[in-house]
Amino acid sequence: MVSARTVDTAAEGQRPVPAESGDYDDRVVRGPERTTLRPIEITQPEGPSFTVEGSLLRWQDWSLRVGFDEREGLTLHQIELGGRPVIYRASVPEMVVPYGDPRFRYWQAYFTTVGNYDYGFYWYFYLDGTIECEVKMTGIVFTAAHPGGDHPYSTEVAPGLGAPVHQHLFNARLDMSVDGLANAVEEV
Numbered sequence: 001m002v003s004a005r006t007v008d009t010a011a012e013g014q015r016p017v018p019a020e021s022g023d024y025d026d027r028v029v030r031g032p033e034r035t036t037l038r039p040i041e042i043t044q045p046e047g048p049s050f051t052v053e054g055s056l057l058r059w060q061d062w063s064l065r066v067g068f069d070e071r072e073g074l075t076l077h078q079i080e081l082g083g084r085p086v087i088y089r090a091s092v093p094e095m096v097v098p099y100g101d102p103r104f105r106y107w108q109a110y111f112t113t114v115g116n117y118d119y120g121f122y123w124y125f126y127l128d129g130t131i132e133c134e135v136k137m138t139g140i141v142f143t144a145a146h147p148g149g150d151h152p153y154s155t156e157v158a159p160g161l162g163a164p165v166h167q168h169l170f171n172a173r174l175d176m177s178v179d180g181l182a183n184a185v186e187e188v
């Protein structure tokens with residue numbers, strides 16, 4: 001459904017500066033550190049199940065080459081399952097973070113530590129041939145003054161302090177080579 005009209009604009013006027021910093025890293029805010037967790041140790045007494053020769057990684061029926069691009073970050077090449085080609089090259093080269101609050105505009109096409117976040121890109125290769133990519137992130141939200149009460153663009157995280165509604169969208173670039181080069185892309 002396309003309506004092609006502007007629904008809202010950003011003019012909201014001034015908001016008061018929050019009275020508190022809202023710094024949850026502050027010991028006073030955070031409270032004492034937990035002391036009840038015990039160490040965990042994971043061992044592989046017979047060694048790992050994978051092998052690495054140069055950039056060539058092998059695990060069970062999978063083989064792939066691991067690369068790195070200064071703009072895209074981790075790149076995976078010549079991914080094969082049981083000797084059959086699956087993907088010639090795979091990466092997650094772009095990310096966009098649209099903020100619901102019209103006062104925020106933030107766009108990035110980088111990798112790893114971007115702005116106020118650390119991103120972890122996890123590629124999973126399953127025994128049944130499934131490939132999965134998961135992105136994990138940790139970081140600190142951008143904040144701005146919050147008018148109090150319900151607000152369409154942000155959530156109040158401390159008195160007068162709001163974290164804007166936003167998304168992290170990632171774009172994966174997959175050069176497929178399933179059983180050869182006769183592959184086509186269809187948008188469904």
Ligand SMILES: [Cu+2]
Nearest residue numbers: 141166167168
């Ligand atoms: Cu975020």
